Amino acid sequence: GAGVSQSPSNKVTEKGKDVELRCDPISGHTALYWYRQRLGQGLEFLIYFQGNSAPDKSGLPSDRFSAERTGESVSTLTIQRTQQEDSAVYLCASSLVLAGNEQFFGPGTRLTVL
Amino acid sequence: GQQVMQIPQYQHVQEGEDFTTYCNSSTTLSNIQWYKQRPGGHPVFLIQLVKSGEVKKQKRLTFQFGEAKKNSSLHITATQTTDVGTYFCAGLHANDYKLSFGAGTTVTVRA
Numbered sequence: 001g002a003g004v005s006q007s008p009s010n011k012v013t014e015k016g017k018d019v020e021l022r023c024d025p026i027s028g029h030t031a032l033y034w035y036r037q038r039l040g041q042g043l044e045f046l047i048y049f050q051g052n053s054a055p056d057k058s059g060l061p062s063d064r065f066s067a068e069r070t071g072e073s074v075s076t077l078t079i080q081r082t083q084q085e086d087s088a089v090y091l092c093a094s095s096l097v098l099a100g101n102e103q104f105f106g107p108g109t110r111l112t113v114l
Numbered sequence: 115g116q117q118v119m120q121i122p123q124y125q126h127v128q129e130g131e132d133f134t135t136y137c138n139s140s141t142t143l144s145n146i147q148w149y150k151q152r153p154g155g156h157p158v159f160l161i162q163l164v165k166s167g168e169v170k171k172q173k174r175l176t177f178q179f180g181e182a183k184k185n186s187s188l189h190i191t192a193t194q195t196t197d198v199g200t201y202f203c204a205g206l207h208a209n210d211y212k213l214s215f216g217a218g219t220t221v222t223v224r225a
Binding site for chain 2: 033035040041042043045048050056059091093098102103104105106107108
């Protein structure tokens with residue numbers, strides 16, 4: 001079937017605006033993860049969802065960041081009052097179950113905050 | 115949070131040579147995964163190691179998991195231009211459900 005998809009692929013916004021990033025996981029995958037990757041850097045964990053369990057939000061860098069997921073479907077990552085340091089590629093990944101399984105990554109959303 | 119350290123950060127390799135990238139954790143890992151990210155692309159899963167001392171091979175790539183399950187290595191023989199990219203290790207610590215990614219080793223190849 002189709003892989004993980006993300007939209008938009010690119011987003012340019014002005015400082016102070018809110019942005020919403022979308023992730024469509026692979027059908028049947030119960031676990032969904034969001035990562036941030038700054039240019040030339042590694043993957044920074046943001047949040048994960050597992051089925052209907054409470055998400056692990058321990059990686060969210062500030063209260064400007066939030067994410068939602070309805071059941072085992074689409075997830076949205078929202079960044080409020082964007083700052084220039086939020087500029088990065090935001091990667092979404094899904095896996096069959098939480099922990100111990102390979103993660104399938106989407107192509108990412110490149111966010112540029114002017 | 116729990117971290118996984120990866121060295122070297124950069125590896126410049128002559129085509130045909132071998133190289134190794136290393137991954138270390140201060141605490142025991144339940145398993146370790148390796149991913150490859152091509153320039154401009156997204157990480158793609160390569161392999162998962164679970165058992166102490168486990169060794170797995172994929173063509174020219176050899177993956178090892180240490181006896182203490184605290185370190186891992188990726189060895190590539192006879193490097194080719196197709197090996198260009200960043201290789202990430204990602205460890206799963208006990209009692210945790212999220213992978214801790216290393217900073218990655220970015221490989222460039224001189225033809």
